Amino acid sequence: MQSQDVAQRQSPAPPAPNGPVIDVEQAEAALVEHYPRLVRLAYLVLPPGLGRKRRVLTAHSLVQRALPRGRAAASVIPAQSTGAGQDGEAGYVFVRLHVLRTALEAGLPLRRRAWPKRSQLPPLLPQVWGLKLFPRSGGADELALDQRLSALSAPARAAYVLRGLERLADTDAQAVLAAADVADPQAALDEAGAVAEQYALLDSPEFDPCSLQARPTDLMRRRQHTKAALAATAALAVCGALFALPGDGWGSDGAAAPPYAQNPAAQAALDPSRLIKVSPALWRSSARTDFSVWPARGDLTADRALLRRALAVWARPGETVRVSVTPGTPSGGPAGPPQLLYSGNVDNARVVLLYDGLRIARYAEPKDGTAGAALDFARADGAGAAEANAVVLDRTDGNVRYLTAPWVRKVSERDLMRPSSGAMELTLTDGVTSPLASPVVQTDSCTSWNILQIADDTGTRLMSDLGELVPARLTTGRPGAAHDASGAESLRTWAPFACSLSAVRGQGVRSVNAWQYAAQPLPDASGTATWVCTRAETWRGGGERALAQFHTPGGTYGAVAAKAENVPACGARDPHVLAGVLWKSEAGTWYLLAAGSRDTASISTTGQVARTAEGNLLTARAEKGARAELRATLTDGRSITGLR
Structure with missing residues (x-):
C-alpha cells in the first residue's frame, strides 16, 4: 500500500485563542501512536455505501491528511476516558476531531452548484493496484451490528462510535459532535441510542482497516496487451448490452x-x-x-x-x-x-x-x-444422513429459519440447558421451519441454548446453530461409540455444558460430542462431581478442540478445567483424557482433584502438589493457587499428560 506524505510543514499560522496550540510534531506523534484506532474510527463513521475497499482506503487517507499545516489551536474537548489517548492529550484530540469531521463530510451528498470537498472524492493516496482489500469477516454478531450501524445517519454512527470506541460520556460526545459541525448532536445521540450497546464488538477484526484480507482483481485482463484489452472491453460492453435486453439475454x-x-x-x-x-x-x-x-x-x-x-x-x-x-x-x-x-x-x-x-x-x-x-x-463434503438434515435459510432479529431435508418428518425447538422442559414443535412448510431463537446472538450471559430437534424415520437428532450455514450435530458417549444426544440421559449430560458451545462458534464444526469420562466423590461429603470431555470435530479434519469440564452437584454450569486444540485426546483415535482442577470445599479447604478415563491405572502430580493415586481418580489437599503437573499411566503401560 502506498502512503501519502502528510507531514507538510508551512509557515506557522497564528494560534487561535480557544485552546492549546498544536504544532505538526505534536499532532504527528499522536497520529503515529494512535493510528490504528483513528483509522478504525474513520472506517466506522464513513458511509457503508462506499464499498469495503473504498472505505478502507478512504479511512487511511483521512487519517493521513489529519495533520495541521502549521501551528493550530485545538478545541477544548475531551479525549477518550480509557484506551488510546489520555485526558488532556491535545494532539490526539485535534487529530481525532479532524478525522471525524472529514469522515462526516464524506457522507454528504454532492451538490450541483458547489465544489465537492476533498473527502467526498475517491482518495488520491493511498492506492493499491491489482488487489482488493477488505477487513477480515467477523461472526454473526459483528454482521448484525454492521447492518444496524449502516441504517443510521452519519452523525448517529459517529455518536455510537464515540460512546463505544472512544468511551466518552454523552456530554463529552455531544461536545465532540458539535465541534465536528454536527447540526444537532443531541438528535444524533438519541438516534444512536436505538442500537444495542455492543461496544466490545467495535474492537473486532470486522471493523479493523489495518488488518486486511487481499484478493486479486481480474488477473487475466491484466496480462493482456493494450490492443487486446481495448478489444475485450468493447466486446464485453456489447455483450452486456445484449444481456440486458429482454428475450434470451x-x-x-x-x-x-x-x-x-x-x-x-x-x-x-x-x-x-x-x-x-x-x-x-x-x-x-x-x-x-x-x-x-x-x-x-x-x-x-x-x-x-x-x-x-x-x-x-x-x-x-x-x-x-x-x-x-x-x-x-x-x-x-x-x-x-x-x-x-x-x-x-x-x-x-x-x-x-x-x-x-x-x-x-x-x-x-x-x-x-x-x-x-x-x-x-x-x-459440506462427506455429509451423510446425520449431518445433511438442515441448512440455515435466514437470520432475522435474533431468530433463525432452517431448510430441512425432504426425509425430515418433525422439527422442534428445545433448550439444551433445561433437559426436563420438553420440546416445542415448530411448523414445517415445504421444508422451511418457523423461526426459532438462535443462541449465537448471546453476548454477555448465557441463560439458555436453543437447539433444533429433528425427527425422521431413523430416529431423533439434535442440531445446534454455531453461526454457520450447516448446524452442528450433538452427540454423547465414549469416542468411537458416540450416538445422537436425544435420550433423557444424554440431555442431562449436555445441560451443564451447553454454553461451552460458544467457544467453537464460526469454526467450521461438524459435530460436538460430550463424554462423561469420570465421576468423582468430593471431599467433606460434598457429593459427587462429574468430569465431561466435549470435543468438536470440524468439516476440514483439522482445528479440533477438546475441553475437559468439571461439574459439581447443584451447579448450573460446568467449569472448563483444561482445553487443547489439534490433539487426538478425547477422540476416536485416542479415547483417553486426563485433567485436574483446584476446588474449594464448603468448609474452606482447597483440594487438587484430577480424573482420567476408566482405563487409567494411576495418576501422579509433581510441582507444588506431589501425590500419586491408584486408579483414575486423585484427591489431594492443596493451597490456593497451587500449580502441579499431571501425568497418568494407562492400563496398557502408556503414559499420558493432562490437557492444558
Missing part, C-alpha cells in the same frame, strides 16, 4: 463484479438454465442420503434473473457484497453447474441455496434491490 449480474473471463466452462457454471434440479421423489429410491438428493424448493425456482445474480455473485462477488466463509472452505466460483436447493422469498429477503458437492453457498439480497447482498459459504 440472462439479465443483470446485480452485485457481482465485472466478468473477467470468457470461456465455456465458466459460462456454463453461470447459466441458470443448466442448474441441477433434483426430482422431489429421488431421495426415496436413492442409496444416498445427503445434500445431493435434496429437491429444489421455494417460490422463485423459476426466477432466472435471481438465479443468474446468485451464480454471478458466487463467481465474482462485488466489493459491496458481504462474504463469509467457514474456515477451510474454498470461496471460488463453481467448477460446473451447481445443484439448486432453494430459491424463494424468506422474511424480507430473496434467498438462493446452491450446492456443488463440496460446499453450500447461500446468496441473499433485499426484496427491494441488490444493495446489501450477502454470500455465505460452508463446507
Whole structure:
C-alpha cells in the first residue's frame, strides 16, 4: 500500500485563542501512536455505501491528511476516558476531531452548484493496484451490528462510535459532535441510542482497516496487451448490452463484479438454465442420503434473473457484497453447474441455496434491490444422513429459519440447558421451519441454548446453530461409540455444558460430542462431581478442540478445567483424557482433584502438589493457587499428560 506524505510543514499560522496550540510534531506523534484506532474510527463513521475497499482506503487517507499545516489551536474537548489517548492529550484530540469531521463530510451528498470537498472524492493516496482489500469477516454478531450501524445517519454512527470506541460520556460526545459541525448532536445521540450497546464488538477484526484480507482483481485482463484489452472491453460492453435486453439475454449480474473471463466452462457454471434440479421423489429410491438428493424448493425456482445474480455473485462477488466463509472452505466460483436447493422469498429477503458437492453457498439480497447482498459459504463434503438434515435459510432479529431435508418428518425447538422442559414443535412448510431463537446472538450471559430437534424415520437428532450455514450435530458417549444426544440421559449430560458451545462458534464444526469420562466423590461429603470431555470435530479434519469440564452437584454450569486444540485426546483415535482442577470445599479447604478415563491405572502430580493415586481418580489437599503437573499411566503401560 502506498502512503501519502502528510507531514507538510508551512509557515506557522497564528494560534487561535480557544485552546492549546498544536504544532505538526505534536499532532504527528499522536497520529503515529494512535493510528490504528483513528483509522478504525474513520472506517466506522464513513458511509457503508462506499464499498469495503473504498472505505478502507478512504479511512487511511483521512487519517493521513489529519495533520495541521502549521501551528493550530485545538478545541477544548475531551479525549477518550480509557484506551488510546489520555485526558488532556491535545494532539490526539485535534487529530481525532479532524478525522471525524472529514469522515462526516464524506457522507454528504454532492451538490450541483458547489465544489465537492476533498473527502467526498475517491482518495488520491493511498492506492493499491491489482488487489482488493477488505477487513477480515467477523461472526454473526459483528454482521448484525454492521447492518444496524449502516441504517443510521452519519452523525448517529459517529455518536455510537464515540460512546463505544472512544468511551466518552454523552456530554463529552455531544461536545465532540458539535465541534465536528454536527447540526444537532443531541438528535444524533438519541438516534444512536436505538442500537444495542455492543461496544466490545467495535474492537473486532470486522471493523479493523489495518488488518486486511487481499484478493486479486481480474488477473487475466491484466496480462493482456493494450490492443487486446481495448478489444475485450468493447466486446464485453456489447455483450452486456445484449444481456440486458429482454428475450434470451440472462439479465443483470446485480452485485457481482465485472466478468473477467470468457470461456465455456465458466459460462456454463453461470447459466441458470443448466442448474441441477433434483426430482422431489429421488431421495426415496436413492442409496444416498445427503445434500445431493435434496429437491429444489421455494417460490422463485423459476426466477432466472435471481438465479443468474446468485451464480454471478458466487463467481465474482462485488466489493459491496458481504462474504463469509467457514474456515477451510474454498470461496471460488463453481467448477460446473451447481445443484439448486432453494430459491424463494424468506422474511424480507430473496434467498438462493446452491450446492456443488463440496460446499453450500447461500446468496441473499433485499426484496427491494441488490444493495446489501450477502454470500455465505460452508463446507459440506462427506455429509451423510446425520449431518445433511438442515441448512440455515435466514437470520432475522435474533431468530433463525432452517431448510430441512425432504426425509425430515418433525422439527422442534428445545433448550439444551433445561433437559426436563420438553420440546416445542415448530411448523414445517415445504421444508422451511418457523423461526426459532438462535443462541449465537448471546453476548454477555448465557441463560439458555436453543437447539433444533429433528425427527425422521431413523430416529431423533439434535442440531445446534454455531453461526454457520450447516448446524452442528450433538452427540454423547465414549469416542468411537458416540450416538445422537436425544435420550433423557444424554440431555442431562449436555445441560451443564451447553454454553461451552460458544467457544467453537464460526469454526467450521461438524459435530460436538460430550463424554462423561469420570465421576468423582468430593471431599467433606460434598457429593459427587462429574468430569465431561466435549470435543468438536470440524468439516476440514483439522482445528479440533477438546475441553475437559468439571461439574459439581447443584451447579448450573460446568467449569472448563483444561482445553487443547489439534490433539487426538478425547477422540476416536485416542479415547483417553486426563485433567485436574483446584476446588474449594464448603468448609474452606482447597483440594487438587484430577480424573482420567476408566482405563487409567494411576495418576501422579509433581510441582507444588506431589501425590500419586491408584486408579483414575486423585484427591489431594492443596493451597490456593497451587500449580502441579499431571501425568497418568494407562492400563496398557502408556503414559499420558493432562490437557492444558
